[in-house]
Amino acid sequence: MRHFTKNSVIAILLAFFLIPSASSYSQSKANDETQANIKIADQFVRTALTDRKGYHLLKELTDMGPRLSGSENSVRAIMWAKKKMEEAGFDKVWLQPVMIPHWVRGDVEKAEISRSKLYPNRKLNIATLGGSVGTPQKGITAEVLEVKNFDELKALGAKAKGKIIFMSRPLDPGLYQTFRGYGGAVDQRVFGAVAAAKLGAVGVMIRSITTKYDNVPHTGVMFYNDTIPKIPAVALGYQDADFLSNALKKDSTLKVNIKLNSKTLPDAKSYNLIGQITGSEFPNDVIVVGGHSDSWDKGVGANDDGAGIMQSMEVLDLFKRLEIKPRRTIRCVFFMNEENGGRGGDKYGKYAKESSEKHIAAIEADAGSGTPKGFSFDSDSLVIDKVQSWLPVLNRTGIDWVKKGGSGADVGEIKNAVARIGYVPDGQRYFDYHHSDNDQFSIIHPREFELGSASIATLVYMIDKYGL
Numbered sequence: 239m240r241h242f243t244k245n246s247v248i249a250i251l252l253a254f255f256l257i258p259s260a261s262s263y264s265q266s267k268a269n270d271e272t273q274a275n276i277k278i279a280d281q282f283v284r285t286a287l288t289d290r291k292g293y294h295l296l297k298e299l300t301d302m303g304p305r306l307s308g309s310e311n312s313v314r315a316i317m318w319a320k321k322k323m324e325e326a327g328f329d330k331v332w333l334q335p336v337m338i339p340h341w342v343r344g345d346v347e348k349a350e351i352s353r354s355k356l357y358p359n360r361k362l363n364i365a366t367l368g369g370s371v372g373t374p375q376k377g378i379t380a381e382v383l384e385v386k387n388f389d390e391l392k393a394l395g396a397k398a399k400g401k402i403i404f405m406s407r408p409l410d411p412g413l414y415q416t417f418r419g420y421g422g423a424v425d426q427r428v429f430g431a432v433a434a435a436k437l438g439a440v441g442v443m444i445r446s447i448t449t450k451y452d453n454v455p456h457t458g459v460m461f462y463n464d465t466i467p468k469i470p471a472v473a474l475g476y477q478d479a480d481f482l483s484n485a486l487k488k489d490s491t492l493k494v495n496i497k498l499n500s501k502t503l504p505d506a507k508s509y510n511l512i513g514q515i516t517g518s519e520f521p522n523d524v525i526v527v528g529g530h531s532d533s534w535d536k537g538v539g540a541n542d543d544g545a546g547i548m549q550s551m552e553v554l555d556l557f558k559r560l561e562i563k564p565r566r567t568i569r570c571v572f573f574m575n576e577e578n579g580g581r582g583g584d585k586y587g588k589y590a591k592e593s594s595e596k597h598i599a600a601i602e603a604d605a606g607s608g609t610p611k612g613f614s615f616d617s618d619s620l621v622i623d624k625v626q627s628w629l630p631v632l633n634r635t636g637i638d639w640v641k642k643g644g645s646g647a648d649v650g651e652i653k654n655a656v657a658r659i660g661y662v663p664d665g666q667r668y669f670d671y672h673h674s675d676n677d678q679f680s681i682i683h684p685r686e687f688e689l690g691s692a693s694i695a696t697l698v699y700m701i702d703k704y705g706l
């Protein structure tokens with residue numbers, strides 16, 4: 239510690255108290271501005287929580303049923319939402335045509351144990367994986383080999399020929415972040431059929447990728463390789479996956495019969511839906527907020543991603559209801575076909591690249607309807623530093639953090655945006671519902687959902703006011 243003389247201490251104190259510094263002046267101005275911004279954030283929260291408009295619209299949307307890419311219903315939902323955007327008084331609403339894959343589940347998806355003294359005709363709860371081929375009418379019948387991962391699968395070698403491969407590794411339940419658990423298990427669903435077919439297997443079953451240990455099977459996308467035979471692929475309910483695993487230990491020669499009539503039709507015409515409030519000062523600066531309008535055909539896609547698109551629409555609607563006129567253009571995009579193709583995201587990304595507009599930020603809401611937690615930024619660290627300085631404002635909506643990370647599958651294609659941003663709500667229950675019959679409107683909590691609209695609106699407000 240240094241020593242000061244009495245006089246020097248007095249001089250320092252005088253200087254500190256008597257000379258009003260430029261920095262203390264700008265500090266109080268900044269405090270005033272923060273207070274004004276907090277007031278706006280509080281208004282977003284109050285309006286969203288009180289009116290619950292987005293929540294009611296989500297009910298209307300999901301009452302129409304699921305929105306699988308290429309289905310009539312997916313287009314009906316887009317036309318409904320277009321009308322809602324027009325009624326809300328957005329400045330411009332339009333459709334961006336896009337050709338998308340058209341896979342249909344069909345009306346047969348059955349599995350049962352077909353040859354076993356211990357378990358005769360025991361039914362298994364399955365869901366056809368998105369993109370899977372069907373089976374002949376009488377199905378495929380084969381012995382089952384269980385593996386936990388691709389190394390075990392490869393090690394089977396010639397033994398896999400003519401068998402159904404059962405990939406049974408569960409989503410790791412021991413991780414705090416459920417999305418990491420999902421990421422660690424989803425390879426079985428996406429690539430299992432190709433790896434099994436390479437060895438001559440005739441079908442693949444996976445344990446549903448879920449955090450809920452019920453017997454509701456979860457679908458999701460899977461891919462084939464052109465040069466490798468296409469074999470049917472299904473997910474088993476979690477409980478039936480346990481059952482089959484135990485049954486195989488007692489009767490390793492049991493056979494399973496799988497009957498599916500899913501198929502892929504020619505590409506279908508569909509649309510991204512786009513609505514905007516045009517900026518009053520910088521109309522060419524664009525802030526995108528969006529989610530995907532397609533869903534799987536299990537459940538009604540309330541959480542994935544009806545919630546995200548209704549929140550995105552509500553962000554603009556909150557500006558309208560509070561009569562806040564943005565300086566920059568705020569644009570809501572409903573991307574089509576995120577689940578099994580990503581063509582809508584590709585299409586908009588291409589548009590953004592060729593357009594003379596400047597994409598400042600692109601925010602994706604596709605992580606469910608839980609309580610707001612944070613924003614994950616795919617951008618320069620200076621941008622992140624700037625947004626972190628807004629945390630006293632963002633905190634008012636429940637946002638705890640802003641950090642570097644991924645954004646989302648759709649906005650990830652807007653490569654020329656200054657920042658691609660993922661809205662991150664609490665994800666503990668997300669995979670209980672994901673891609674299954676559990677994804678119903680009833681699982682949406684209105685307050686948690688509406689706080690999401692308010693937190694994204696607040697971030698958009700700050701980006702509009704200060705830029706990035």
Ligand SMILES: [Zn+2]
Nearest residue numbers: 530542543604
């Ligand atoms: Zn989604």
